[in-house]
Amino acid sequence: xxxxxxxxxxxxxxxxxxxxxxxxxxxxxxxxxxxxxxxxxxxxxxxxxxxxxxxxxxxxxxxxxxxxxxxxxxxxxxxxxxxxxxxxxxxxxxxxxxxxxxxxxxxxxxxxxxxxxxxxxxxxxxxxxxxxxxxxxxxxxxxxxxxxxxxxxxxxxxxxxxxxxxxxxxxxxxxxxxxxxxxxxxxxxxxxxxxxxxxxxxxxxxxxxx
Amino acid sequence: xxxxxxxxxxxxxxxxxxxxxxxxxxxxxxxxxxxxxxxxxxxxxxxxxxxxxxxxxxxxxxxxxxxxxxxxxxxxxxxxxxxxxxxxxxxxxxxxxxxxxxxxxxxxxxxxxxxxxxxxxxxxxxxxxxxxxxxxxxxxxxxxxxxxxxxxxxxxxxxxxxxxxxxxxxxxxxxxxxxxxxxxxxxxxxxxxxxxxxxxxxxxxxxxxxxxxxxxxxxxxxxxxxxxxxxxxxxxxxxxxxxxxxxxxxxxxxxxx
Numbered sequence: 001x002x003x004x005x006x007x008x009x010x011x012x013x014x015x016x017x018x019x020x021x022x023x024x025x026x027x028x029x030x031x032x033x034x035x036x037x038x039x040x041x042x043x044x045x046x047x048x049x050x051x052x053x054x055x056x057x058x059x060x061x062x063x064x065x066x067x068x069x070x071x072x073x074x075x076x077x078x079x080x081x082x083x084x085x086x087x088x089x090x091x092x093x094x095x096x097x098x099x100x101x102x103x104x105x106x107x108x109x110x111x112x113x114x115x116x117x118x119x120x121x122x123x124x125x126x127x128x129x130x131x132x133x134x135x136x137x138x139x140x141x142x143x144x145x146x147x148x149x150x151x152x153x154x155x156x157x158x159x160x161x162x163x164x165x166x167x168x169x170x171x172x173x174x175x176x177x178x179x180x181x182x183x184x185x186x187x188x189x190x191x192x193x194x195x196x197x198x199x200x201x202x203x204x205x206x207x208x209x210x
Numbered sequence: 211x212x213x214x215x216x217x218x219x220x221x222x223x224x225x226x227x228x229x230x231x232x233x234x235x236x237x238x239x240x241x242x243x244x245x246x247x248x249x250x251x252x253x254x255x256x257x258x259x260x261x262x263x264x265x266x267x268x269x270x271x272x273x274x275x276x277x278x279x280x281x282x283x284x285x286x287x288x289x290x291x292x293x294x295x296x297x298x299x300x301x302x303x304x305x306x307x308x309x310x311x312x313x314x315x316x317x318x319x320x321x322x323x324x325x326x327x328x329x330x331x332x333x334x335x336x337x338x339x340x341x342x343x344x345x346x347x348x349x350x351x352x353x354x355x356x357x358x359x360x361x362x363x364x365x366x367x368x369x370x371x372x373x374x375x376x377x378x379x380x381x382x383x384x385x386x387x388x389x390x391x392x393x394x395x396x397x398x399x400x401x402x403x404x405x406x407x408x409x410x411x412x413x414x415x416x417x418x419x420x421x422x423x424x425x426x427x428x429x430x431x432x433x434x435x436x437x438x439x440x441x442x443x444x445x446x447x448x449x450x451x452x453x454x455x456x457x458x459x460x461x462x463x464x465x466x467x
Contacts, residue, residue, distance in 0.1 A: 015281070015305065015306075015307050016281060016285075016307055016309060019281060019282050019307065020285050023282075023283075050331065050332055050335065051330070051331050051332035051334075051335075052329070052332055055330075112411075123413045123436060124411060124412070125333060125334050125382050125383075125412070126213065127334070127382070127436070128213050128214055128215075128216050128256070128413070128436065128437070129213070129214040129216070129256055129466040130211070130212070130213045130214070131211045131212075133211065148214060148466045150287060151213075152334040152382070153334065154333065154334075170211045170212070171213060190287075193286055193287050194285070194286075195251070195254075195285055195286050198285060199285055
């Protein structure tokens, strides 16, 4: 049995991530917590995020989650989801411009800033099931390339170091929707809401040995 | 590579049972919400919408429990609506495992609720439900008005103007139901969907009137909707989700198969 900590910093619905983890790892202990001791004693960390990034960053700092992530960054498997992924980068356009954690190089950009999105009449948020072009990574094991995952976001990541990109999606622009480095995997889509393929990715994460 | 159009089965739930009416009245029992949600998830639905049409507060606690049970077993997005009045109602539903919350009458009574909820939880989880009915217009142009209370109460609000307002206030998605078509099986009100889609830049869900699979195709190709919602055709076994997916795919529409 291992312990998987889902970091709770008071930003809405983290329970769906916890429930999906329980479904793929019924024997493991899933804790939803902001307790740094509990998180650092966990074997794996899930860093979800919903809502506006300005509020998220404020809550992240308020709960000391920035310090926890820095301390655990190279220590154990970490899975960041949606706004959790965005928060890892340098800066986001959202909420009038917000400095993020800077653990990964790159920016988070508003879809409507790009004529390829706005002039094409693409709806924002990018909401629904889109295909992900995979680049080999253990977390894709058993999932067909270009499988569809569930997205819901108005801002997207452009990573500086393209060598870290392990998944891309087209929505007007080419978006970096999965980024990995060492023991960290970050996804813009919601694996906990992506049906069978999403559960497979979570199952790969809970069994991921680095 | 493209975003798929979504097929959303809708569970209208009253006192813990899935029911379906015609033009919002004349109710027929369709079964247990958890079992039905499980079946649709298994059949490849892209999302599930759960509308609580229960009138009493006591029965609402059943709803919270049902939502929690569904969210624990069904790992696709779950939208929950019906009787949502305050930011606190939204918080409670999100905590039960809803991914999106649909606001209807309360948005008309207190439009600021949409701004506040969207600022607090993000536009991605705020759906505004618009129940629209055709009304006579002096210049002969098509015109739709917003109705509340299950279609019994006219508001005098123009539906197209309202859709723009709601998107501007932070709705991340609009669930547009034609009151004229709901339960009739005559197909979506396509001019309504077309008119709304030409005015807003947020995703829209067409609802009300699906009787066959061609109606779903029309909702996307003619109505311009991002998602199509149906209840009776799936509940009573006329079609399976996979049949609907195939019909859309055969019509050249991107779907998640």
